[in-house]
Amino acid sequence: MTAFLLRRLALTSVVLVGITLMTFLVMRLAPGGLTAGAGDLSARVSAVEQRKKFAAAYDLDKPWHLQYGRWLGRLARLDFGRSFKDDRPVLEKIGERLPNTLLLNVLSLGLVFLIAVPLGVLAAVKQNSLWDRAVSVLVFVGFSTPAFWLALMLMLLFGVRLGWLPVSGLHALNADEMSGVARLIDTARHLILPVFISAFSGLAGLSRFVRNGLLDVVRQDYIRAARAKGLPESRVIGRHALRNALLPVVTILGLSLPDLIGGGFIFETLFAFPGMGRLGFDAIMARDFPVVMGVGTIAAFLTLAGNFLADVAYAIVDPRVRLAGKRP
Amino acid sequence: MTGRRFFKNRLAWAGGTLLTLIALASVAAPALTSLKPDGQRLTERLRPPSRSHWLGTDDLGRDVGSRLLHGGRVSLRVGLVAVLISVVLGTLVGLAAGYFGGWVDGVLMRAVDIVLCFPTIFLILMVIAFLEPSLTNVMAVIGFTSWPGLARLVRGETLGLRERDFIWAARGLGLSAPRILFVHLLPHLVAPVLVSATLGVGGAILTESALSFLGLGVQPPTASWGNVLANGKDYLHVAWWLSLFPGAAILVTVLSLNMLGEGLRDTLDPRERS
Amino acid sequence: MSLLVVENLRVTYFRDGVPLPALRGVTFSLSAGESLGLAGESGSGKSTLAVAPLRLLPDNARLSADRLVFDGRDLMAASPRDLRALRGGAVGTVFQDPFSSLNPVLTVGDQIEEVLEFHAGGRDRGRVLALLERVRLSEPAALYGAYPHQLSGGQRQRVCLAMAIAARPKLLIADEPTTALDVTAQRGILDLLDELRRDLKMALLLVTHNVGLLVERTDRLAVLYAGEIVELGPTREVLTNPAHPYTQGLLRSLPRLSRVEPRLPALPGQPPDPRRLPSGCAFRERCAQAFARCAVDPVLRPVTGRPVAVACHLHGGAA
Numbered sequence: 001m002t003a004f005l006l007r008r009l010a011l012t013s014v015v016l017v018g019i020t021l022m023t024f025l026v027m028r029l030a031p032g033g034l035t036a037g038a039g040d041l042s043a044r045v046s047a048v049e050q051r052k053k054f055a056a057a058y059d060l061d062k063p064w065h066l067q068y069g070r071w072l073g074r075l076a077r078l079d080f081g082r083s084f085k086d087d088r089p090v091l092e093k094i095g096e097r098l099p100n101t102l103l104l105n106v107l108s109l110g111l112v113f114l115i116a117v118p119l120g121v122l123a124a125v126k127q128n129s130l131w132d133r134a135v136s137v138l139v140f141v142g143f144s145t146p147a148f149w150l151a152l153m154l155m156l157l158f159g160v161r162l163g164w165l166p167v168s169g170l171h172a173l174n175a176d177e178m179s180g181v182a183r184l185i186d187t188a189r190h191l192i193l194p195v196f197i198s199a200f201s202g203l204a205g206l207s208r209f210v211r212n213g214l215l216d217v218v219r220q221d222y223i224r225a226a227r228a229k230g231l232p233e234s235r236v237i238g239r240h241a242l243r244n245a246l247l248p249v250v251t252i253l254g255l256s257l258p259d260l261i262g263g264g265f266i267f268e269t270l271f272a273f274p275g276m277g278r279l280g281f282d283a284i285m286a287r288d289f290p291v292v293m294g295v296g297t298i299a300a301f302l303t304l305a306g307n308f309l310a311d312v313a314y315a316i317v318d319p320r321v322r323l324a325g326k327r328p
Numbered sequence: 329m330t331g332r333r334f335f336k337n338r339l340a341w342a343g344g345t346l347l348t349l350i351a352l353a354s355v356a357a358p359a360l361t362s363l364k365p366d367g368q369r370l371t372e373r374l375r376p377p378s379r380s381h382w383l384g385t386d387d388l389g390r391d392v393g394s395r396l397l398h399g400g401r402v403s404l405r406v407g408l409v410a411v412l413i414s415v416v417l418g419t420l421v422g423l424a425a426g427y428f429g430g431w432v433d434g435v436l437m438r439a440v441d442i443v444l445c446f447p448t449i450f451l452i453l454m455v456i457a458f459l460e461p462s463l464t465n466v467m468a469v470i471g472f473t474s475w476p477g478l479a480r481l482v483r484g485e486t487l488g489l490r491e492r493d494f495i496w497a498a499r500g501l502g503l504s505a506p507r508i509l510f511v512h513l514l515p516h517l518v519a520p521v522l523v524s525a526t527l528g529v530g531g532a533i534l535t536e537s538a539l540s541f542l543g544l545g546v547q548p549p550t551a552s553w554g555n556v557l558a559n560g561k562d563y564l565h566v567a568w569w570l571s572l573f574p575g576a577a578i579l580v581t582v583l584s585l586n587m588l589g590e591g592l593r594d595t596l597d598p599r600e601r602s
Numbered sequence: 603m604s605l606l607v608v609e610n611l612r613v614t615y616f617r618d619g620v621p622l623p624a625l626r627g628v629t630f631s632l633s634a635g636e637s638l639g640l641a642g643e644s645g646s647g648k649s650t651l652a653v654a655p656l657r658l659l660p661d662n663a664r665l666s667a668d669r670l671v672f673d674g675r676d677l678m679a680a681s682p683r684d685l686r687a688l689r690g691g692a693v694g695t696v697f698q699d700p701f702s703s704l705n706p707v708l709t710v711g712d713q714i715e716e717v718l719e720f721h722a723g724g725r726d727r728g729r730v731l732a733l734l735e736r737v738r739l740s741e742p743a744a745l746y747g748a749y750p751h752q753l754s755g756g757q758r759q760r761v762c763l764a765m766a767i768a769a770r771p772k773l774l775i776a777d778e779p780t781t782a783l784d785v786t787a788q789r790g791i792l793d794l795l796d797e798l799r800r801d802l803k804m805a806l807l808l809v810t811h812n813v814g815l816l817v818e819r820t821d822r823l824a825v826l827y828a829g830e831i832v833e834l835g836p837t838r839e840v841l842t843n844p845a846h847p848y849t850q851g852l853l854r855s856l857p858r859l860s861r862v863e864p865r866l867p868a869l870p871g872q873p874p875d876p877r878r879l880p881s882g883c884a885f886r887e888r889c890a891q892a893f894a895r896c897a898v899d900p901v902l903r904p905v906t907g908r909p910v911a912v913a914c915h916l917h918g919g920a921a
Contacts, residue, residue: 011441018442026454140590144583146534148541149557149575156564156571221702228658228697229717229765230690243707262447266538280450281542284457292454300445307445319707319749327752 001315001322008311012304019300023293024071080294085286090294094276098298100170101268101275105260107191108198109253116203117249120210125237127215135207142204147263151197151270158193166190168272194271198263202256209252214245247318254310258303340591346584354400374567384569386559392570395551396577402552403581406467406536407529413471414478415525419517421475422482423509427490437483440476448473452535456544466545470532478524485520489513519596526589530582537578553578605773605805606632606655609669613650616662622876624650624663626829629902634772637799637806639816639837641852642826645873649698651826652777652809656689673772691721694766694804698778700758704750710761711746714768721769733764737794756787760794767798773805774798780815792819813852817841825849828874828884831902835910845905845912847889883915891916 074080080090123135158165170190171183217223218241226240227233264277272278280295282288315321369389377384383393425436443451455469489495490513498508539545540554541561548555553574560571613625624647632638642648653659655670655677670677673692675684689695697703705713714733715725722729727746734742737760750758759779766774776795780788796819799806808820816823816837823837825846833846844850851869871888880886882897889896895915902913 011438014438015441015445018438019445022442022446140583140586141579143586144530144534144579146537146541146557146575146578146582148538149571149578152557152561152564152571153575156568160565221697221699222705224653224658225695225697225703225762226705226716228653228656228689228695230686230688230720231716232686232720235716240705240708244705247707258445258447262449265447265449265453266542269542281453284453287457296446296450296454299447299450303445303447319709320751323749323752 001324004315004321004324005312008308008315012308015304016301019297019304020072020075021068023297023300024068026293075297080297081290083283083291084288085283085291090290093279093291094294094298097274097276097279100273101261101264101277104191104194104198104264104268104273104275105257107195108202108260109256111195111199112202112206112256113249113253115199116206117210117246119203119207121214121237121242123207123211124214124218132211135211139204139208142201145200147197147201148266148270150200151193151267154193154197155270165193170274194267194273197267198260201263202260205256206249206252210245210249213248214241217241217245220244247314250313250317251310254306254313257306258299261299261302337591337595339587340595343584343587343589343591346580347588350400350581350584351404353397354404358398374563374570376567377569383573384567386556386567386570387563392556392573395556396553396574399551399553399556399574400577400581402463402546402550403533403536403554403578404529406463406470406546407532407585409467410470410474410532410536411525411528413468414475414528415521417472417475418478419482419514419521422479422484423486423513423517425479426483426486427505427509427513433483436479440479443473443476449535449538452539453542453544456539461539461544461547463546463550466536466539470535474528474531478521478528481520481524482517485517486513489516519592523589523593523596526585526592530585530589533578533582533585537574604631604671605634605636605673606807607669607671608655609667611651611654611667611670612665613647613654613659614664615660616664620877623879624829624876625654626879628826628829628831630824630831630834632773632805632807635799635803635805636822637808637820639820639823640807640809640826641811641813641816641823642809643811643873645828645876646826647829648809648811648826649777652775652807653695655775656693656695657685658689658695687721690717690765690771691769692771693773693775694769694771696759696762696766696774696776696779699782700755700762701750701782703762704758706750709747709749710753711748714761714765717765717768729768730764733768734761736767736798737761737764738790739764754787755783756790759783759787759791763791763794763798767802767804770802771804773807775807775809777809778811779808781810781812788815795819813841814856825852828879829876830884830913832885832913833910834902834912835908839908839910843908843910845908845910845917846885846914847891847916848885851888883913 078091080094082089083093119135119138123132126132166189171186214237218237223236223241226236231240261277264275265281266277267273268275268277269281276295276298280292280299283291283295369385371389373385373387373389375381375385375389381391381393383391383396386392386395421436421440425433451473452469456465459465495508495512498512503512536545537552537554537557540552541558543555543558545554546552557571557574557578560567560574563570608631609629611625611628612623615622615624626647628647628651630638640648640651650659650663654665655672657665657677657680659665667678672688675688677685677688680688704710711727711730711734714730715727718729719725730746731742734745739745739757739760745753745757745761750761753761759782763779774795779795780791783791792815795806795808798804806820808816810816820837822835823833823840824831825833825840825848827848833840833844833849840849841853844853848869851867854867855869857866869888874880874884874887882899883889883892884899886892886896893915898915900913900915902911903917904911905917
């Protein structure tokens, strides 16, 4: 296991360095773009102002290896400079929003897991039955639905027509006045739609994955051998088959992190959810470059961390990796 | 034999038929409706679906149905071109990485890993924001951000194929690398790449509509499903048809593509037997 | 008293709607404590025959039989619960590939203990350790917590044997138990099988393509060809005096150290494609002694004056 993890760590480090390089390159090339799209004179003037600020902030006058060195140093301190919009430290702005996004993503992943796994198992165990076909349909529709449209439709239904759920923000306007429990419920109500939308296409993917994985496992010899031992089917599927089929799920969950974070850019905006995605989107629109860099880099780091954690989890859970090469 | 299985595969049939209908409808859009997609008739603003306007009108009195038909052309075009770009790039990179292995593989795959770490939407948003939002840019950006996934797929397949006897034989015969890659390996890649590409068109359409929805894609007055939907968002409370139909159009189109793609996969993958 | 009675067993697989007959009317019986070897090449149906009595066939298989009785119980009419009680209980099975027959994410000890849990009164580490010793594995305590991938092929097969005998079965079915092992391990497993059989007084159904393994280790021998038994009798008899042309060809083609030949005599042709079985005797097209009567499928019947049964028109009366 240690060998495996060390190797993954090495690869991860390389990618990490690569991310820093890529962001560095973008940073160097972008200033020209800062003026693009600026229509009128005032916009151009402010763009030039931005360039000046930007150049100062990122030491663009120094030789590039020095620049990169400083960039790495700043990255290590997570110092992304100050926002062009309100001059607050980027890190601070991200810090306010990140926990919300993380909350959204964790809940979303949890929901995906809780629903998709039983669905996938059901579809596999009752292969070709009505359930299986129903899950299939769900999968296809799930993959084909534009998330932002679904969000709109649900907002329309639950928010506007039925008025059951709030359609924006994380807290009601008078949240501060609420008691602890009421606040919790209020937050929960605000989270329902975003979490569900976020989970929707992930649901489709994972349930299909679990179904196919389980079908593959059930074809294996050790399942036949387990039946030959006279084990009841519940034991055969529940213990022998599932343990093997669910192993890769851990990795899949980790790998779906970039999509989750990415999706956040759109529906956090739709739901006016105070998260990092919305921050990033607004920053892009406002050409607030330091914030953009900050959000992008953090997002990439999170993805990397998620992937690495998935590897670690897999290494722990699969005895073939955990105990590779060890004789009893 | 493969052809026969294809015809037996209902999924592929259903998807293919649906897609063909949609494609035909889009291509024939000008012929199908006399109502111009840009024709504003301010007296007819925000009308619900009726006999004269099957899908209603938008805030400028334009016929939604006609806009959607024309929008279909845009979306399909974007999907096809974007996927073409990603297929070409992804296949080249994947082939090189898979066949040559060693440091070539290492470098290329690390590049892929790095790009894949950034949320795709984010990359696209950034690039579009810094360039002019336009149809061409959208196609290019989507294409350039989706090739890594395909590259990984192609690399995996190439790695598997590389060890097959016929490739050893080709090397033994002293055939040059490009020849082996393109004449011998490539044909075997057509199947998985085709599946991935079909599904990719669906993905590209979803992305394009998301971009247009955010105002960063196809710009009005040109109709795109995404920007009609963006319109709809502003009038959500009063004109449900403006939000429902564009989204439904996207859904049905992407669905047909997914069905076709999965059907193709079932046909072409020998392991898929129940 | 017969422990296992099989009469006219037929098994057909269906792939994409096309029927593939694997067993076309197999009849034999096995007495308590007796060992029967089933020899056949790939495609003869021998692996199907190993799993058919316990109804362990895949979903796309159809089974029918005039009689299928184990220890007095009618297996055709048995409920799933009864079958499960038999499997791993009164009937143990060992499969060909010990690596793929063991669940990679559960420990070896755990997997053996499961058999005890359901067939022998409950989980008991001590009994598992005793079983591991019984199959001549050293360091049972260490192996108890080990995972399959940490063991060698021979060790794994011994573990599978331990699982199969854990509930002291009356019958052990071994489907090519040594094929996936190297030669040294093979010998060990076969010797172990002999020993266990004697100690536990089990009947043994040993399926293999390697006739040589069956010498000295089985009481009776059945030769399987294209889904039918073509010859059945005491092992010694069949091997020294094969009646069926297929058996004759099979034995002739075995390399022998005592005989030096420039070329191994081989049977011409290939076993028939189950999708396109010839009418009449399935061996007809490859048989040097085929004649007109062979157009009718022969039935397995005793050869006069010998304790052997054969399905061939060269012997015995009308079909």
